[in-house]
């Protein structure tokens with residue numbers, strides 16, 4: 099589904115990613131962990147197509163297409179979803195309208211008719227119940243005045259509505275209380291099926307108690323230096339990243 103080969107990227111002349119190789123197959127959940135500043139959010143931003151980031155070499159294939167050649171809108175149309183560490187606030191745009199527009203843009207890209215009001219409301223109701231999201235939150239301006247947990251929950255609600263092929267979640271656990279983590283994890287787990295995949299960037303082992311990954315990767319100094327089964331997260335929690343740092347020598 100997603101194949102990243104020797105990806106090098108940076109921002110404002112600073113090299114951040116220094117040769118990422120990653121393969122995600124349909125049905126898999128991958129987690130990326132790593133110390134602060136190792137390049138996790140940069141990887142998510144490059145995959146999202148944020149213009150500030152420059153890719154110097156390497157390739158990213160998504161469902162047989164060259165992802166780096168596609169605009170962010172085309173990436174969404176192809177089935178990529180990105181949840182961000184700090185979701186933007188858009189005063190004056192209701193969350194419901196935002197989701198409706200996003201959903202219908204994706205449908206248009208795929209040559210489908212827009213959802214009519216009845217079908218849209220039905221889908222909203224179904225996903226609201228699933229994600230335990232309150233109607234009052236959805237009538238408010240997008241993310242404006244939302245608590246950290248509400249923003250994250252809303253983001254996972256958007257994901258549930260869009261039903262992407264690959265969801266990339268950047269620190270979806272930050273700022274969530276334990277009940278919200280369960281709800282978010284439940285939303286992610288509902289998305290899981292043999293055709294879809296998830297890449298979750300996380301700092302804590304905690305989220306991975308609920309979203310059981312097939313593989314965990316450790317990103318360090320712009321490279322994936324270790325990959326392993328879910329138990330790797332427990333080892334990292336216990337030992338910190340120092341043992342990884344001493345195992346690898348990463349030159350710039």
Ligand SMILES: Nc1ncnc2c1ncn2[C@@H]1O[C@H](COP(=O)(O)OP(=O)(O)OP(=O)(O)O)[C@@H](O)[C@H]1O
Nearest residue numbers: 109110112114132133134135136137138139140141
């Ligand atoms: N606009 C920028 N200009 C210069 N350096 C930047 C810029 N954006 C990010 N960086 C640097 O790139 C490195 C990687 O940042 P990134 O946010 O990808 O790390 P991260 O692994 O997600 O970190 P964290 O765990 O703290 O969220 C950091 O050293 C950061 O300071």
